[in-house]
C-alpha cells in the first residue's frame with residue numbers, strides 16, 4: 001500500500017525542559033481532523049537528537065495513547081550505528097505503529113555499500129515498514145538513486161523521504177519510480193513540484209500551520225485540478241521560507257505558542273528560540 005498525502009512530523013513540546021504532555025495531547029487532537037494522513041513523531045522536527053532513551057519511548061507511548069488509532073503513525077528511528085538503531089526499532093516495535101522513518105547514517109559518512117547494508121540489516125530485523133530519509137545536507141552522505149532502487153526491492157522498505165537537495169536526482173527518481181514504493185518530499189518548498197511529477201506526498205514541518213491548505217493542494221493535484229492547486233499553493237510558497245529562516249522547529253514552535261496550541265515555544269540546546277526580527281515577520285502571517 002502506498003504512503004500518500006500530507007504527513008505531520010509532529011514537534012515535541014517542552015515545558016521547563018520536560019516533555020509537555022498536555023500540549024502534546026492538544027496538538028494530536030487538533031491535527032487529527034485536519035485531513036493529514038498520519039503522524040511522524042521523533043523526526044528532526046521532533047528534536048529527536050535531544051531526547052533521552054526514556055523520553056524516546058515515552059513519546060511513542062503518548063502518541064499512541066492520545067492518537068487512539070485515529071491515524072497511522074511512523075516513528076523516527078535513525079542513527080549512525082546500525083546495531084543501536086536495531087535496538088531502538090525493537091523498542092518501537094512494541095507499540096502498534098505502522099513503521100519507522102529512518103535517516104541515512106550521519107557523520108561517519110558510509111559509502112553506498114554501507115548505506116545499503118545499514119538499511120538492509122534493519123529491514124531484516126523488523127516486520128515494520130521502513131521509510132528511508134535521504135538528507136545529505138544534514139547527514140554528509142547522499143544515498144544515490146541506484147542504492148534506492150536496490151533497497152526498494154526489499155519487501156518492508158516501502159518508501160523514501162527525499163531531501164536530496166539535487167532536483168536532477170529527485171526528478172530522475174520520480175520519472176522512474178521503483179515499483180510499490182512511495183516517494184515523499186521533506187523539502188517543504190518542493191511539495192507542489194514533487195506531486196506534479198508523480199510523488200506521493202510530503203512530510204512537512206510547515207504543515208503544522210495552515211494544515212488544511214497543504215491537504216487541499218494535495219487533493220486538488222490528485223484531482224488533476226492544477227489551477228486550483230496552484231492558487232492555494234502560492235501563498236504557502238511565500239510563507240514556508242519564513243519557517244526555515246532559523247533552525248527548524250523553533251519558528252514553528254513560536255507560531256504554535258502564539259496560536260495557543262502549545263504552552264511554550266521552548267527548544268532544547270543546541271537549538272535556540274527565534275530572534276525578535278523573525279517573530280515580527282511571523283506575527284504578520286499569523287494575523
Ligand SMILES: O=C(O)C1=N[C@H](C(=O)O)C[C@H](O)C1
Pocket residue numbers: 009043044045046186187188203204205206248
Ligand atoms: O522532521 C522532519 O521529518 C522534517 N525535517 C526537515 C528538516 O528539519 O530539515 C523538514 C521537513 O519539513 C520535515
